[in-house]
Amino acid sequence: MILSALLTSVGINLGLCFLFFILYSILSKQPGNADVYAPRLVAEGKLEQRNNFNLERLLPSTSWVSRSWNPSEEELLLRAGLDGVVFMRIIIFSLKVAAFAAVVGLCALLPINYMGSQIFIDFSDLTNKSLESFSISNVNDGSKKLWVHFAAIYIFTAFVCYLLYVEYRYISLKRLAYYYSSEPKPEQFTVLVRGIPKSSTDSLSGSVAKFFSEYYPSLYLSHCMVYHTTKIQKIISDAGKVSRKLAHLKSTQKASQRFGRVGFCGIFGPKVDLLDYYEKKLEDLEEKARKQQSLLSGKEVPAAFVSFKSRLGAAVALHIQQGENPTEWLTERAPEPRDIYWPFFSASFLSRWIGNVVVVFACVILTILFFIPVIIVQGLTNLDQLETWFPFLKDVLNITFISQVITGYLPSLILKMFLYLVPPVMIMLSSIQGYVAHSQIARSACNKMLWFTIWNIFFANALSGSVLYRVNIFLEPKEIPTILAVAVPGQATFFITYVVTNGWTNTSSELFRLMPLVSSYMGRIFSAETGENFEVPSLPYSSEIPSILLFGLLGITYFFLSPLILPFLLVYYCLAYIIYRHQLLNVYSPKFETGGTFWPIVHNATVFSLVLMHIIAVGIFGLKQVPLASALTTPLPIITLLFNSYCRKRFLPVFKGYPAESMIKKDRIDENNPAVSDLHEKLISAYQDPALKPTRFSGRTDGHNAPLLASEV
Incomplete structure (x- = not known):
């Protein structure tokens, strides 16, 4: 890629960034867009609505920047939550690495x-020359100046490892302090027990009570069984939709809006009084839900939430094999009640194992299929190859501006569009692996998305001339450093445009929130529901963290190969810092709290990036014919892996579970805490499936709203 094509891409994306900032600044001031640009503040009742028109609403401003910058880490x-703080620490860490690398x-x-x-x-025609002149490829073979690169690699590795240690230690201490x-x-006193064996004499609930009363007589408190409730959940979801429509009809002042057709899209069917129609439908759904609840008695899933009188008691049950058969009485950490993902509690040990195998094959197939857009993208970056594929476009491709757009902007845009489809697929694949918490699904999808992007964005593009036609390179380990050294530097300019397109523009569009804005406007036009019905979104860690780490991989690997990428990465991280702080404070509301357990993923990915840089x-x-420098670089990946091993033993156990010392201290502190006694009483129903709780949509107060299934004790 030539310099002019890169400048064209930078110009297009810079213009888009400014456009997004201006549109956000204006649209966020309009009262009707509050549920798009500040849904969290609206839900919390902290947003002051000003309906009086003034000229300031139509003028862009930067006041949102200072409001996002000012709050401290404690605020x-x-x-x-701690996950939000850790997410911002990931950006700060990446910014420090990129800043040092840039210097x-x-x-x-x-x-x-x-x-x-x-x-x-x-030099007389610099803008039409390849950007490889700014890379290490331009340094003469055997030049002594390459020793500067050698020294820089050692210094940079030491700096990054120091930062990794400091951050791992800081976040582990922060995690304990948060605890x-x-x-x-509830999750501190509870474990999830799966694989409960069937008994010929007792029900599953009776087996749980008998087992834990016998083996944990002084620690066992209560338990709550899990049931098949898929049908009930669907009915309650439908009842919720009808209830919201009913609330909208009751709030309207126009009597004409209370009459309409109930057929497809409100076009077909007889015209009825919608208020009476939806009231009757809501009562029918509630009765149907109660009927389904009554059919669940005695039909438990072999899983239960077992609660203990102390945190230490729950930890003992969690970390010790319960039964002689290792596939029965399986214990795992109970998630927060709000974090539970109910559909897969009925999955057996075998079905979960099969699910994991299926997911592995699905990920491999998805990775192979993604080579198609990669090949297209790499063809667009090479005009000669593009003219060979499409000779009839030769005259068009000879137009300077069009060729610059095609080679500089279009490849990254195409890759970006295909990548939009991947995160939902990874979430879906993770959800069928038998996880019972949204946070577990998010972490699993985060790992899948990370390695998918590293392989399909970095390796598949960097090695497109080798890996797609020479798969056997992985059977020749000695050749891997040479092949990487030949292929990776040549893709520096493509990755610069990738940072600009998928970094700058994507982050700016995160602030603009185009899709929620369009959805909001469409809802006002076509939906009959009240505008107050919206769900506060949560930050999609499973897609955002891999994106940040991929840019970190590019910064680390191209640090000495082509430092020209570093200023663009600095701009990206600065944008990400201020924009995501703003989103965490105003838009996103945490749906779960993992206590910062995403950080080990970041640490491992950074170590991988360092080792990859050393191999290259x-x-x-x-x-470059400096064999001594090559030999002296060989110990670096070994040293880095030893450092990683030390960090794993020193800090990782804190992220897997809290130590007994901390739990005993916490139990002693709470001995006279009345909140613990209240919690013990609430634990009986804390983990009850929401589908089994009484329905109250119609506002009835008779016995028809009472729960049918009592919690087990």
Whole structure:
């Protein structure tokens, strides 16, 4: 790619960023858009609505930047939870790495690359020359200046490892402090028990009570069984929709709106009094739900939430094999009640194992299919290849601006559009693996999305000329450094445009929230429901964290290969810092709290990026005929992996579970805490399936609203 094509891409995306900022600044001031740009504040009743028109509403401003910048980390912790704080620490960590890399890369390495003579540079026509002149490829073979790159790699590795240690330690301490400061919560006293064996004499509920009363007589408190409630959940969901329509009809002042047709899209069917129609339908749905509830008695799923009198008692049951058969009485950490994903409680040990196998095959197939857009994208970056594929476009491709747009902007845009389809697929695949918590699904999808993007965005694009036609390179480990050294530097300019298109523009569009805005307007036009009916979204960690880490991988690997990418990464991280702070404070509301357990994923991905950089460096120094530098770089990945092993043993256990010391201290602190006694009483119903709770949509107060299934004790 030539410099002019890169500048064209930067210009287009910079214009889009400014357009998004201006539109957001204006649209967010309109009272009707509050549920789009500040849904959390609306739900919490903290947004002041001003309906009086004034000219300021139509003028863009930057006041939102200062409002997002000012809150401290403690305020952010109160608003977004520890996961929100850790998410921002990921951005800050990445920003520090990119800033240090930019100082070293731009001040020391870029001038050496640019002043090399390996690639001929015509200074009179610089804008039409390849950007490889700014990469290490331009340094002369055997040049002593390559030792500057060697020293920079060692210094940069030491700096990143230091930051990783500091952040791991800080977040682990923050996690313990958050645990000590938290109020008593149901998940701290409860474990999920699955694989409950059937008994010829007792029900599943009776088996649970008998087992834990016998083996944990002084610790066992109560339990709550799980039932098949898929049909009931569907009925209650329909009842909720009808209830909201009914509320809208009752709030309207126009009698004409209370009469209409109930057929398809309100067009077909007889004209009826909608108020009477929906009241009758709501009562029917409630009765239907109660009937389904009554059919569940004695039909439990072999799973139960078992609660204990202390945190230590729950931890003991969690970490010890309960039965002689290791596939029975399986215990796992209970999620928060709001975090539970109910559909897969009935999955057996075998079905979950089969589900995991199916998901592995599905991920492999998805990865292979994604090679199609990668091949298309790589063809667009090469005009000669594009003219070979489509000779009839030769005259069009000779137009300078069009060729610059096609090679500089279009490839990243196409890849971006295909990537939009991947996160929902990863969420779906993770949800069929038998996880029982939304947070578990999010972490699993985060891992899948991370390695999918690393392979399909980095490796498949960087090695498109090798990996797609030479699969056997992975059977030749000695050749991998050389192949990476040849292929990766040549894709630097493509990844710069990728950072600009998928980094700058994507982050700016996160602020603009185009799809929620369109959905809101469409809802006002076509929906009969009240505008107050909206769900406060939560931050999609499973897609955002992999995106940040992919850019971190690009920054680390291209740090010494092509430092020109670093200023673009700095701009991206600065945008991400201020925009995501704003979104966490005003838009997103946490749906679960994992206590910062996303950080180990970040640590592992960063270590992988460092090791990959070292492997590429070994190959580069070998190609550049500096064998001593190549040999001296070889210990670096080993040292980095040893550092990673130390961090895993030093900090990772805190993220897997809280230590006994902390739990005993917490139990002692809460000995005289009346909140614990209240919690013990609430534990009986805390983990009851929402589908089994009494329905109250119609406002009836008779016995028809009483729960049919009492919680087990």
